[in-house]
Amino acid sequence: MIFGAILAGGTGSRMGNYTLPKQFLPLGDMPIIIHVVEKFLVHPKIDCVVIGVNPEWHQYMLDLIEKYFPNQSNLLLVDGGTDRNSTIDHIICEIRKHSQNDDDIIVTHDAVRPFVTVKMISDNITLAKKYGICDTVIPATDTIVYSENHMYITDIPIRKNVYQGQTPQSFQIKLFEDVYHAMTKEELDTVTDACKMFMLKGHQVYLAEGHVSNIKITYADDYKSAQIMLGSMNGEKMS
Amino acid sequence: MIFGAILAGGTGSRMGNYTLPKQFLPLGDMPIIIHVVEKFLVHPKIDCVVIGVNPEWHQYMLDLIEKYFPNQSNLLLVDGGTDRNSTIDHIICEIRKHSQNDDDIIVTHDAVRPFVTVKMISDNITLAKKYGICDTVIPATDTIVYSENHMYITDIPIRKNVYQGQTPQSFQIKLFEDVYHAMTKEELDTVTDACKMFMLKGHQVYLAEGHVSNIKITYADDYKSAQIMLGSMNGEKMS
Numbered sequence: 001m002i003f004g005a006i007l008a009g010g011t012g013s014r015m016g017n018y019t020l021p022k023q024f025l026p027l028g029d030m031p032i033i034i035h036v037v038e039k040f041l042v043h044p045k046i047d048c049v050v051i052g053v054n055p056e057w058h059q060y061m062l063d064l065i066e067k068y069f070p071n072q073s074n075l076l077l078v079d080g081g082t083d084r085n086s087t088i089d090h091i092i093c094e095i096r097k098h099s100q101n102d103d104d105i106i107v108t109h110d111a112v113r114p115f116v117t118v119k120m121i122s123d124n125i126t127l128a129k130k131y132g133i134c135d136t137v138i139p140a141t142d143t144i145v146y147s148e149n150h151m152y153i154t155d156i157p158i159r160k161n162v163y164q165g166q167t168p169q170s171f172q173i174k175l176f177e178d179v180y181h182a183m184t185k186e187e188l189d190t191v192t193d194a195c196k197m198f199m200l201k202g203h204q205v206y207l208a209e210g211h212v213s214n215i216k217i218t219y220a221d222d223y224k225s226a227q228i229m230l231g232s233m234n235g236e237k238m239s
Numbered sequence: 240m241i242f243g244a245i246l247a248g249g250t251g252s253r254m255g256n257y258t259l260p261k262q263f264l265p266l267g268d269m270p271i272i273i274h275v276v277e278k279f280l281v282h283p284k285i286d287c288v289v290i291g292v293n294p295e296w297h298q299y300m301l302d303l304i305e306k307y308f309p310n311q312s313n314l315l316l317v318d319g320g321t322d323r324n325s326t327i328d329h330i331i332c333e334i335r336k337h338s339q340n341d342d343d344i345i346v347t348h349d350a351v352r353p354f355v356t357v358k359m360i361s362d363n364i365t366l367a368k369k370y371g372i373c374d375t376v377i378p379a380t381d382t383i384v385y386s387e388n389h390m391y392i393t394d395i396p397i398r399k400n401v402y403q404g405q406t407p408q409s410f411q412i413k414l415f416e417d418v419y420h421a422m423t424k425e426e427l428d429t430v431t432d433a434c435k436m437f438m439l440k441g442h443q444v445y446l447a448e449g450h451v452s453n454i455k456i457t458y459a460d461d462y463k464s465a466q467i468m469l470g471s472m473n474g475e476k477m478s
């Protein structure tokens with residue numbers, strides 16, 4: 001089976017003076033997270049969608065589900081953990097109550113990236129089936145520089161080899177379980193990205209093609225951009 | 240002396256179906272590049288501003304200067320080169336006709352980053368005077384991944400050490416001349432970033448603090464964001 005996993009553990013501290021976590025802010029006629037859930041629910045290869053939400057917002061999310069997806073039997077809600085990987089782990093524990101196949105796939109996605117496409121999800125599923133793990137990326141638009149001392153540049157990597165990570169990130173569920181349980185507490189405290197965790201344990205993470213429009217709504221400016229992008233996709237005038 | 244150098248060599252092929260190079264597109268009541276030139280002209284420490292423009296757009300830029308900055312004696316226009324470093328070299332050749340001091344400083348800036356601040360320019364001047372070279376950066380917001388084979392991830396650098404490069408990039412002019420002339424043709428063909436060139440020749444490039452709002456207008460979406468940002472700075476309602 002193929003599971004969609006919507007990661008909504010955050011409470012949006014970087015968004016400035018909005019009272020709601022960013023995934024609940026309205027975008028067009030529905031909250032950002034509802035756009036995301038809908039994209040996964042309508043995808044022909046996704047069997048079930050599990051949302052991992054911060055416990056404080058559990059009831060709020062339940063109410064949204066009731067409003068937008070009443071009687072949707074393949075949509076589950078679980079409480080997220082303290083970080084990204086533990087939220088994925090909580091979601092997988094819930095999935096395991098329903099399916100225990102070694103070739104089950106999970107397609108994890110940020111609740112604040114509403115412009116994910118059917119093609120990105122399909123490509124993720126194909127790559128995760130074939131290679132076990134994949135990450136969605138785009139070529140970096142900015143020049144990236146490293147500084148280990150935060151005073152001067154210690155390296156500028158070759159630009160054509162640099163990518164910006166997006167989501168979805170997808171894996172065979174069995175592989176995630178094996179790798180996650182092999183991590184020490186210290187490793188889990190420092191490795192916040194699932195793909196980095198796989199790399200640490202010696203696995204190859206394949207690249208799926210993202211898109212510049214697949215933005216993460218982190219700052220107020222991103223939220224404004226998202227509103228414009230939605231407007232133009234709905235046929236409003238661009239110029 | 241302190242020189243501002245506005246780099247406008249590009250013709251904006253990534254902007255989609257706009258007929259003008261992006262630096263000439265209107266933003267509020269004047270073209271993007273005019274916002275940039277104005278920021279440098281009004282800065283109390285900048286003695287002179289030199290614009291490096293693609294030769295095809297030389298007359299167009301001259302007309303803009305005549306319109307927005309008539310009789311401005313400390314504003315010069317030169318033809319840019321085939322890449323970023325050669326455009327800086329052309330600008331420096333022009334500067335050398337007017338000043339040959341070893342401690343002259345050049346503050347180079349993208350013509351399509353209209354939200355540079357007085358503070359960024361001031362910080363650049365301070366660092367370039369003290370250390371010889373600096374680059375304006377912000378902490379990377381996206382996870383950056385590295386792939387040498389473009390199939391799977393070969394490295395994920397530690398996030399807190401990763402920065403996105405912006406501009407201004409500033410240097411002692413004498414240092415740029417020394418380093419640029421020490422580069423082989425092959426090196427110049429592969430190293431398109433001035434800071435990377437300094438690093439290649441063993442110099443330390445210090446970090447100046449940029450800001451997320453100091454965006455580069457590369458894609459149509461950036462142009463839309465810039466229009467919104469200008470609107471909000473001019474007191475229009477954000478929400």
